[in-house]
Amino acid sequence: MTSLVKKNKSSPNIINKLLWRWIMVISVVTLILTLVASFKISFWLFDLCTHFRLQYGIAMIICFLYFLFIRYKIGIAITAIALVINIGAIAPYYLPQQEILHNTTPLKLLMANVNSSNTQYSLFLDLVRQANPDIIVIQEISEGWKKALTNLNSNWPQHKVIPRPDNFGIALYSKIPLEQLNVVPLGRSEVPAIEASFKLNNKKIQIFAVHTLPPMSARYFDLRNGQMQEISQWIQQQQEPCVLIGDLNCSMWSPYFEKLLQDSQLKNVRQGFGILPSWPAKTAMIRIPIDHCLVDHTFQVNKTYLGPFIGSDHLPLIVELFSK
DSSP states (O other): OHHHHHHHHHHHHHHHHHHHHHHHHHHHHHHHHHHHHHHTOSSHHHHHHGGGHHHHHHHHHHHHHHHHHHTOHHHHHHHHHHHHHHHHHHGGGGSOOOOOOOOSOEEEEEEEEOOTTOOOHHHHHHHHHHHOOSEEEEESOOHHHHHHGGGGTTTSOEEEEEOOSSSOOEEEEESSOEEEEEEEEETTTTEEEEEEEEEETTEEEEEEEEEOOOOOSHHHHHHHHHHHHHHHHHHHTOSSOEEEEEEOSSOTTSHHHHHHHHHHTOEETTTTTOOOOOBSTTOGGGOBOOEEEEEOTTEEEEEEEEOOOOSSSSOOEEEEEEEO
């Protein structure tokens, strides 16, 4: 009986020790991943670490509160360092922007990677009718999706649809009269991108719809980075205000995304509206922001938000702009 009592009394200590060890491991690993992401090392596995700032921040908040509760100074220090770094990367996207003056015609964009294997066409078509955008950019267009999208032809008469058997079919639909609408190969992989131009408030606007390769290997990493560089060069060559929209397979914390912003002098429409993670749609805990819209500084961003689930592994991105 005595030994049983002693065993029961020691059980809470064993549980506490195991909990402490697990929290400590999570804290150290998250700090390492945070530092790897911050050093911006040009290696595909390290680049993948840059995408999970939100997850790192949430993990560190939990660990920090635990160490604060048990008053473990080393743990508090480790988690505080990682927490500050990750909050510093996330917080700017939640800072409010200047008040918008609604004195010009708005431009509404809807971008969605619909997933080539997704056959829930009606979910996407319902969203389009509800959102009623001026321009729609759609990625992963298959022959099935091309057929389903014919329902859009009457209201969005100007369009270009390029279906493919892989995941790099693409389409652009517009209510606005387009001055040009071209398909261009993007990077060494030569997946199609769409270049178009139109007038808004008597000002010519260039739009580039893209879908870069997922950097899930060293080869694809190099190909995607080449595509990002080519996109940047295209934007720098333009004389008119530009809009870049698409699945970049890259979050805004990647050094390659940051270089794209710096070289192109575009701004992220997420600024002031949150990080809006869009993929994978069904798994919120690991969701990251890889679907993007970047615009010229002559635009004011009125709204940026994610659309509902459309059967795809991506959530749609919806943006409302005003041209200054």
